[in-house]
Amino acid sequence: MVDTEQQAPSVTPSTPARALLPSILPAVAVGVMSSLLLVGVEVAAEELQGVLWKTVPDALGIGRYSVAWMFVMLVATGVAVGLVVWKVPGHAGPDPATVGLDAPVLPPFALPGLLLATALMLAGGPSLGPENPIIAVNVGLAVWLGGKAIPRAPGRIWPALAEAATLGALFGTPVGAALVISEVLSRQETRGLLWDNLFAPLTAAVAGALTATLIDRPSFDLDLPSFGRPGWADLLAAVVVAAAGALLGMCVVRALPYVHGVFRRLRHPMLMLPAGGAVLGALAALGGHLTLFKGLDEIAELAHDPDGWSAGEFAVMTVVKLAALLVAASCGFRGGRIFPAVFAGTALGLCAHALVSGVHPSVGVSAGVLGMLLAITRQGWISLFVAAVLIDSPGILVLLCVASLPAWLLVTGRQQMQLRPDGTPVR
Structure with a gap:
């Protein structure tokens, strides 16, 4: 005789509405x-x-x-x-x-x-x-x-x-x-x-x-040049730029325990934070004022004129912003990493556009942000969401979903940008 109980499909019980209403x-x-x-x-x-x-x-x-x-x-x-x-x-x-x-x-x-x-x-x-x-x-x-x-x-x-x-x-x-x-x-x-x-x-x-x-009416659309139907060249560009962003982001992640350890040796916040501020001041002198602050307003300024800087200038801003993020996160400043990573990814994408004119700025920016956020946050959904919301184009989402796969393989299973209290990295 067949056991009908074993053959019945498993069904996840749902919560009645009366149990959910009190939470509103x-x-x-x-x-x-x-x-x-x-x-x-x-x-x-x-x-x-x-x-x-x-x-x-x-x-x-x-x-x-x-x-x-x-x-x-x-x-x-x-x-x-x-x-x-x-x-x-x-x-x-x-x-x-x-x-x-x-x-x-x-x-x-x-x-x-x-x-x-x-x-x-x-x-x-x-x-x-x-x-x-x-x-x-x-x-x-x-x-x-x-x-x-x-x-x-x-x-x-x-x-x-x-x-x-x-x-x-x-x-x-x-x-x-x-x-x-x-x-x-x-x-x-x-x-x-x-x-x-x-x-x-x-x-x-x-x-x-x-x-x-x-x-406050927050808005994240960068108003970059409109992007139409994606092609094979766009897919290749998205995969390459996202992978480059993930690798650059992982350099910051790998450096965090060492830079944090250097500041930790100073022991006192009145030594650690001013020293970090001095390093950030030197970085700002190198990268310019756009590499300051959380980066949201500065991203809009970059996107307003994607051809206004050379590939070298974009590359410098990318590296300086990542270094500033690393130092600020290591020396004790209280803050998050999403927006600085978005700036670095934007600068990286525009650098790719400046190097190869066939890379559409919208594709470069969204893919750069995706790869950078995957490495820095290790949050797949939020990385896809932020990268997609910057560009007002449904076609971008398809490219990002494909580009996220090789980029994720570069970051998964590796240390995260978060330390344990003893200074060892979280994996």
Whole structure:
């Protein structure tokens, strides 16, 4: 007799709607809060940046981006952030080289110092973005406030909501957050359907994206020359440039433990961060002011005139930006790596276009960003998403999906751009 129970297909049980509905209000609340905090920090940093890089040098009669002023500002930023890390309760969180997008839950007293260090970094010019520390702050706030408001809620839900909400606000769309969360869920033992598990985080991401869009209107389209139907030459260019981006990014990843170890020998934040600022000042003198800051505005400036620089100038900007990212991540500045990696990938793609005129700038930029992000973040979905969202062309996505395969083979199984507390790399 046939065992019908063994032959029956396995079906993943779905969650009833009444079980999902109670998560909507907390998810919306976390989404709005996370978005407001991200936008608030970025606006405050932009205002301070205007004072430091425009008002003050104009009043002193010094060039805004003269070599002397860039050096002074980056060293001064190192001193300011070093004071926060040294003196403010919580020391602005853990060593940023040991933290990725999956943020630890920090105690509430550590969050103000981390926010202050992040705002000073964004305004002062080091090559890091806001994502990692803002996610950490939002996770800490969500766990603290959520635990007080709804004590019976599972504790693990709050970090997922805060991370998704921050990513939704960062990119102005919930798509990137959904991709990241789905990648995280794939590594965990979760029960139920994927969309049931995604429901609350996606709600938070929608709320965060809508809030940021209404307040700040973020946009990532670089408005590069339009790209039509892809051809075989475009496919070859995408594969080669993405692989080159992955290899360059892996050079930074491999160097992280050694550069971090050099700064770690200085032991004190008031030595590590000013020293890092001095190195960043020297790099800025070499690469120019476009290699400063998180890189989003500077990417738009590059894309506005893709033929405005030579291949050598693009190559220098690529290498300097990656070196600045490496130094800033190693010496203790609080910040994320996505936006600097996007700048480096953009400069690499435009360098390929300048070297070989047959490489369409849209193909070069998207493929360069894809390869660079695969190496730096080791997040496949977010790399594809960011590379595709920069270019307003459906045909690019096909090329990127193909180009991601050999690029992924170059990075998978190798060390990541994150260290353990003892300084050894995470794999």
